[in-house]
Amino acid sequence: MSSTSISLSQIGISSSPRSMIILLLITIIVYSIRPAEASVCRTSCGKVPISYPFGIDDGCGSPYYRHLLVCSQSGNLELRTPSGRYPVRTISYGSDPHILLTDPFMWNCQDGNKFRPTRPFSLDTSTHLSLSSLNEYLFFNCSESHVIIEPKPIFCERNPERCDSSCDSSAYLCRHMPDCGSTVLFRGGSSDDDFASCCSYYPKATESLRLMLRYCTSYTSVYWRNTGETQPYDQVPEYGVRVDFETPVTTNCLRCQDMNKGGGTCGFDIHSQDFLCLWTASAASVAGVLGIGAGVWYLKKVRAKAPVTCGVQTNDNRLF
Numbered sequence: 001m002s003s004t005s006i007s008l009s010q011i012g013i014s015s016s017p018r019s020m021i022i023l024l025l026i027t028i029i030v031y032s033i034r035p036a037e038a039s040v041c042r043t044s045c046g047k048v049p050i051s052y053p054f055g056i057d058d059g060c061g062s063p064y065y066r067h068l069l070v071c072s073q074s075g076n077l078e079l080r081t082p083s084g085r086y087p088v089r090t091i092s093y094g095s096d097p098h099i100l101l102t103d104p105f106m107w108n109c110q111d112g113n114k115f116r117p118t119r120p121f122s123l124d125t126s127t128h129l130s131l132s133s134l135n136e137y138l139f140f141n142c143s144e145s146h147v148i149i150e151p152k153p154i155f156c157e158r159n160p161e162r163c164d165s166s167c168d169s170s171a172y173l174c175r176h177m178p179d180c181g182s183t184v185l186f187r188g189g190s191s192d193d194d195f196a197s198c199c200s201y202y203p204k205a206t207e208s209l210r211l212m213l214r215y216c217t218s219y220t221s222v223y224w225r226n227t228g229e230t231q232p233y234d235q236v237p238e239y240g241v242r243v244d245f246e247t248p249v250t251t252n253c254l255r256c257q258d259m260n261k262g263g264g265t266c267g268f269d270i271h272s273q274d275f276l277c278l279w280t281a282s283a284a285s286v287a288g289v290l291g292i293g294a295g296v297w298y299l300k301k302v303r304a305k306a307p308v309t310c311g312v313q314t315n316d317n318r319l320f
């Protein structure tokens with residue numbers, strides 16, 4: 001206690017018992033608020049890691065992706081698009097940034113040729129998300145009077161952008177539906193009583209999925225997952241929709257994330273959408289071990305400048 005009162009008188013604060021108690025109370029309040037600041041941006045939802053440019057708490061990540069991801073109470077992450085909310089299986093942040101979605105409304109093996117009503121997947125083109133060219137869409141039981149269905153050369157499977165936009169009845173995936181075992185469910189060309197037709201289509205935009213579904217009974221999306229093995233085993237087909245994203249890089253954000261300066265989290269002001277550097281758990285715990293002396297100094301700083309509001313701090317009033 002005596003060393004505390006010495007330091008208090010040194011920095012010019014009265015050490016009367018009353019002001020000491022008030023100081024102590026304020027210090028306790030300040031420290032009980034700070035752990036809450038540390039959890040402002042959750043870093044995962046269920047098993048899916050959440051980091052820049054995404055956020056599941058408003059004001060976290062890049063404003064480009066604001067309100068797009070939702071984490072349910074039960075820890076299920078979903079992506080919001082104009083056609084609905086889709087469960088997110090994984091998010092890859094590395095050199096090939098993408099999100100893998102599942103669509104419970106799409107056809108799956110269990111459905112066989114009992115087609116359930118489906119809905120076309122769509123993406124808002126004003127966001128920085130795009131449909132990956134690694135997706136391949138299989139359409140079932142299409143009306144041949146509306147959709148051009150024809151076998152395409154093998155060449156088109158790996159270079160769909162260099163082939164026309166007809167629906168390919170000779171597609172490899174129609175003959176080898178992933179995970180469906182050996183049951184042959186589909187055949188190319190027209191439907192008959194036993195087999196529904198299947199063809200593969202690469203849409204130029206999500207809008208064309210909607211058009212196709214007007215003339216086909218159902219569809220599913222398969223993406224080619226890179227395995228890192230050598231060809232021809234470098235890509236394996238899996239059900240799902242792959243959505244690519246861009247990571248906006250700004251010097252503000254790089255400076256904020258710099259571990260040497262405490263490692264902040266990039267976020268934004270929810271009103272102006274201006275960049276903000278947010279506290280992280282490690283920055284708060286560093287503050288914790290510096291003890292009451294630092295707490296008093298912190299109080300002086302906070303009084304001198306504007307107090308911290310809404311658990312959000314800018315670089316301007318960061319301490320460490």
Ligand SMILES: *[C@@H]1O[C@H](CO)[C@@H](O)[C@H](O)[C@H]1NC(C)=O
Nearest residue numbers: 113114115141142143196217
């Ligand atoms: C295939 O589509 C036709 C309409 O074009 C429809 O009458 C038929 O029921 C569909 N078949 C299946 C198995 O859903």
